Amino acid sequence: MIKAYYTAVNGATSNQNYLDVISNNMANIQTEGFKKSKAEFSDLMYTNIRGPEGENTEMKSGSGSRINKVDVMFNQGAMYSTGGKTDFAIAGDGYFAVQFEEENLYTRGGSFQVTNIDDENYLTYQGGFVLNSEEEPIILENTDDNIDVGVFEFMNNSDLMQAGNNLFRIANEDAEYSLSENSRVMKGFLESSNVDLAEEMVKLIQIQRSFQLNSNVIQTADEIEQTINSLKS
Known part of the structure; x- marks a missing residue:
């Protein structure tokens, strides 16, 4: 027993x-x-x-x-239209990069906000700066309709680990990633949960x-x- x-x-x-x-x-x-x-x-x-x-x-x-x-x-979730000017979805592989104080984290969530810091409007996500294709924080202009949101693709998704709050961090020092060439950024859309x-x-x-x-x-x-x-x- x-x-x-x-x-x-x-x-x-x-x-x-x-x-x-x-x-x-x-x-x-x-x-x-x-x-x-x-x-x-x-x-x-x-x-x-x-x-x-x-x-x-x-x-x-x-x-x-x-x-x-x-x-x-x-695997990718379904796309749905929101019409939001700061909502973005990725059609294909890859992640948005978000810069925090200590490190860059990655997410498929695209419900971004506009945060004013030192008279500059930054595109942010959960308090971090959303990065463009050159891995720099995105500063918005009043007439900026074409926002350069970077999408980065990892050679192996297993190099990522969950960091909480719908974010991922790099778990492997040898992880390789690059700017995605095949994925498409869809403005005014969000990707649903899978x-x-x-x-x-x-x-x-x-x-x-x-x-x-x-x-x-x-x-x-x-x-x-x-x-x-x-x-x-």
């Missing part, structure tokens, strides 16, 4: 971590340019169990599973059932252990 207890605990812990991933996806279904996460599971250690003497049988007993990694799914609500709801129901099953196993194992201990005394 001790093995069943710990196996169920491992399962319940994995369920909770998976639920966190799903909850974050669902919470950002209305966040422009948001990229959903997908959890990948791996089996924990297996133990070989031999059959009764005289029988040439052997079986494996597992110890549950755990989340091995969480991948970001970078989260599929129906898909996430199905996963949520499955994980709730799995968590309930593991909880029942934990409770049963605990009750049996208590019974055994009471018999010993």
Whole structure:
């Protein structure tokens, strides 16, 4: 029973971590340019169990599973028109670059704002400066209809890691990126989240059932252990 207890605990812990991933996806279904996460599971250690003497049988007993990694799914969301003069979407691969005090971060979100600093109007995103194709902060003119918003494409999207607030940072010092030549910037549009609500709801129901099953196993194992201990005394 001790093995069943710990196996169920491992399962319940994995369920909770998976639920966190799903909850974050669902919470950002209305966040422009948001990229959903997908959890990948791996089996924990297996133990070989031999059959009764005289029988040439052997079986494996597992110890549950755990989340091995969480991948970001970078497939593009649908475009929708807003008509906003500072709303932008990327048709194709690539990211907008945003300069903060310590580093440049990257995003697919294009709901930008105009911030006046020292009598200059800057295009900003979450307090950072949106960069142009030369990786310089964008200063807006009163009659500026053609805004040079830079789109930068990475050789490998796995070189990016989530930084929170719909932003990514470079996770690999050897990461290579360049100004995108094939993507198109669409002014007056935003990219929707790539989260599929129906898909996430199905996963949520499955994980709730799995968590309930593991909880029942934990409770049963605990009750049996208590019974055994009471018999010993």
